[in-house]
Amino acid sequence: MKNKVVILSSGHLPKDERIFSKIGFSLNANGYAVVICTSTEELHTNQESILFDCFNGEKLTKRKKINKFYSHLSSHSPDVIISSEPLPILAAHQFKKRINPSCKIISDITEWYPENVAFKYRGLKKWISFFVLYLFNIYASNLADGLMIGEEGKRKRYDLIAPFKKKEIVSYFPRLEFFPYSSIHSIKDELNLGFTGIFNKSRGFYKILSTIETLEKKLPHVKLRLILVGKFMTRTEEELFSSWSLAHPKIEIDFSSWLPYDLLQSKLNRVELFLDLRELNFIFENSLPIKIFEYLALGKPVIYSNAASLKKFFGNISFGKLVDPTNDDEIKSAIEFYLLNPDERERQGLLGRKLVEEKYQWKFCETRLLHFLEGIKS
Template structure:
């Protein structure tokens, strides 16, 4: 029997993106589908984990407008070459070619990583007085196309509930961790008094308050990720507390596991901007999979998600002193912290792993292709 040909496409994300490549594409390839992934990074073609990665060329030096026109057009041309049975795209700027592919009688899936209309409301590069109107117009455009597509995959239940009103074939595929990536075997007594933050480093993700909190605690911070602003990076490098930061930069998945294994606490103190309030940051569940307790922003939705497992302390993300007090509370009571970490690990194993999400993804593909 001929393998069904699947094509994932992104004009923005890196080729080894955790959600796109490591989870979705790799899972589909393992399930027996013929999987290709179109990217635009200039690193060339290759095959990895059974996935054919096809490169349309680098975006370096391109303006945002050129990326949304020139790069997207290149991605579409590559799609036509592949002639897949199902196309699965991951960026809002690809909506227009998603509709084109659907008009060619293809099965087309839109993978919604973020609630973009709400995200637009907090975009610093968009003038404040224009954000509401741009958000409104984009939502109407997005809804118009999404309702015509074969399915919509959403990264959280909150986003899924929005899309169910538009396209009844909308499901959530949560970005939960692959459990085998994380090692929780390091004895608690061998860990140092270190906390960690792994992910994109921006002001609205709380880096300033986190570094400021180090003034009031003896803990050191293991920090991994990319500064999205060079000005912010320079400001943090000059900070008096930077000497208490072990900055690892951009790291591999293996290095993420090692950083979490040596830390006693995972930090996720995002600011309460509208698109974070109902988010499910992958770092939160990776901390749980690594068996460490969490210090999280005091969001009602996060209380609902984490409180049943008694594995987190909640703080006002704008208050460095409150963050420091939560750090010290956990570091001063190793027995309690270790027990919280064990409960976090158990919850990750039972409720928050990629295993269940993979099954949902494969089932959707089978329904779309009548396999």
């Protein structure tokens, strides 16, 4: 009989790329029976031999959500539980304590928690929330048998709050079969710019728009295209972008909402230069942006905010430019450089692709994942 793994999440959609297309796929391909259970969407289906048994917990209290996760765990009786957030660990712990003491619990840590929740508030509420959730994170982390951490920069905190737990770095690198190299077919005085993710101020989306607006005025003979994949968080932001698009009819917009992981490259292979000008707050300064590895896999150069995490991880950047996201002239000059130097776009794109092939693809993460799982089970 196959060992069964149930992946829990209270914050991600069922077909989230890490949960389904990476961890779920790798475990299934290596002989595990995999069930995905999230509280973000009602979904009961089977895809690629992975079972989805998900519920919509939007209106449930935290206690009722935990009970719902526990009920699902009881029905599937897993040997291993992987939780993407601290909350479902409470349900996993109940299952282990009451039903299957030999079950192993793994916490999959990819976010700066509790900053990603507490820092949405202001003033005293922000710091009270941070303190309470930090204590909760200590408690939940120590209920797990092992911690799977998305990047080295986040490990230090967990060495402090859960010093005796087994840990492994299982990063965010892409599956190369979904991101084949896509050569750049340059046309003089044309440039296809790309951005994927959340369209809001903190992610640098409006900085991208203002930069393109400036370039349009300075270089009226240049045809600029903006290829976008992602979503707006508010109706107001969506309406602002619609108004901006109408005010700039010469800029061609190719917009798509979230796409399945295996279809993303079909939209992005036309991009010649990717932009990400996110603000340098605590979370962005100390987190690796997942999408950068997908851009490199496609063989496209990038212009990114000069976050400390990128400088520390890559050292000298050979596949693009890091810029100060508050310096309009620096951003504009970087884009103009790639516009005027198509050969350099191609050269840097190839360097990025080579890096991904040699160091930053999912198959290396899969090896770590499987080794860690076997170690936890034994």
